Amino acid sequence: MFLDFMSEVEGLLRDALERCGFKVEDGVNNLGLDVSPHADLASSVAFRLAPTLKKSPVLIAKEIHRAISREYKFVEKVEMTGPYLNFFMNRSFLNAVVDQALADNCWTGRMKDRVIVEHTSANPDGPLHVGHIRNSVIGDTLVRILRRAGCTVDAQYYVNDMGRQEAMVVVGCDHFQLDGSKADHAIAKVYIAANKAMEESDEAKAMIRGEADCIIQRYEAGDSEIEAKIKSAVNYAITGIEETLHRMNIRHDSYHWESEFVRSGDVAEIVGLLEKTGLTEWEDGAFQLDLTGHGFEKKMVLKRANGTSLYITRDLAYHRYKSANSDRSVDILGADHKLVSGQLRTALRLLGVREPEVVIFEFVSLPTGSMSTRKGKFISADELLDEVETRAFEEVSLRRPDESEEFRRLVAKNVAAGAVRYDVVKVSADKATMFDWKQALDFEKLSAPFIQYSHARACSILRKSEADEKYDANLLVDEHEIALIKKIAEFDLVIDRAARELKPHHLATYARELAESFNLFYRYSPVLDAAPELKSARIALAKCARNALRTTLDTLGIVALETM
């Protein structure tokens, strides 16, 4: 809705500039528009024109101001403050926001792209840890944001079934017993044990390495015995991983296994196509692609000396598939993939394949250093969720002692999942973070329960008020009421920006601001005790806020509890 106001302002400004004969350079935001504490939208375009027009910004602003049309739809007035042009919303815009926000179907944008978002894609060699969930949460939130923006999204998990790590899992399964604990944790135990066994002696190391090599080669060759073993281990691990993802409200729409692309011949085809670029050569027995002319120091190995394929080659085939089946394809990757993802994009460019948009997130480390599944050094997502849920249960029991245990468990579960998600998504992806139990278990303002609580309060008001179809939005004139309406209106701007820039943390910031605006309305504008007509108007606004909060929480993948 804010976008409608903004496009009107843009139109007014452009017309005025044309009337004055002023030309602004092309570029993003060349009108210098910005939300500002001084106006609903402010333009600093006069400053930009000053050097070319050789006039003072104030004089330029004056001319533009005079030339701005007086026919407004959503604009109340345009004020000049020094060199700034300040645009204000009118009543009919605010009323339109209320009207629209009362309907449930007003929250979907106009983007129509088919998008593939690949996220999580953790190796099926153990449970997700607190580093992986940064990938999952960012990925799933982007999936939800893109859908909200109007896109058709396929959330994909790329399963690394051909790598050395999966061969090691099979070695582990051959030598050690799966102990019946949660599937992904059981797999991790045998995987860690196999890796540990390698450290015992040089002979053990050579033997186990040999076994793994043999598995890799036989799997690539299509050996049915090995295939059955790998498939069963991978599927087993994935059931556990899925279970964890579901706890956080995360689901994938489709899974693609690396081996698909080897079996289909795509990998061989890709290698052939790269050969035609003339940049490949056999060197030291391996088949390599020379990207030194594209800013990469090292050559990219496409095939091992023994003829088996590598992760990067299979990934090229997968990315070609994704490009062919989407308008946009998005990868969520940890910072350790920066270089290799750059190589991948360069190789795709050589193949004439559209490159993916890559979202890189920096690492989550432990106070003791970085995490490693292989070494068994990690805090699992399950452990984190269990701990947070326990804390949340204590909290809800303290606040709602009279409620049933079932109720308190349910609230705790949803508060915990929300808290974990919000904690991850609120920080910009390019900030490296240190995992901190104290912070993870904190439910204060900058966290999901704060927003869930605001939503529950709105629901509570609506539960206690009888349905009233008629309302007059013109009665909503208090400072906090207007601020709330404006904040609700901003939703489309935030979604549009987050969907284009692939930055989910913008939505987390918005969610907090929206909840704050609602809490002020709640504090200063009593709804149920207001005079009849004002009461109807405030009920309508409470409903708008409830819808906006619900939609925002939903887009963040956080359950909008109606009571807590």
Place this chain on the structure above:
RNA sequence: GGACCCGUGGCUUAGCCAGGAUAUAGCACCGGGCUUCUAACCCGGGGGUCGCGGGUUCGAAUCCCGCCGGGUCCGCCA
């Protein structure tokens, strides 16, 4: 050694890509508010050389260069 990311009050953090009018929040600290729609809330206060040094500009947290500190990567691993 080379490449990329980060550096904002005691701690965590938004804003930076697209420069603009008093730099955003939370935690912690000090003080205030529940017989009133759920106080997981709200209000007030103190606290900032936006890592350092140059440059561009009418104007720099934001752009450019250099430096310092932290993270990540540079495998016939994934």
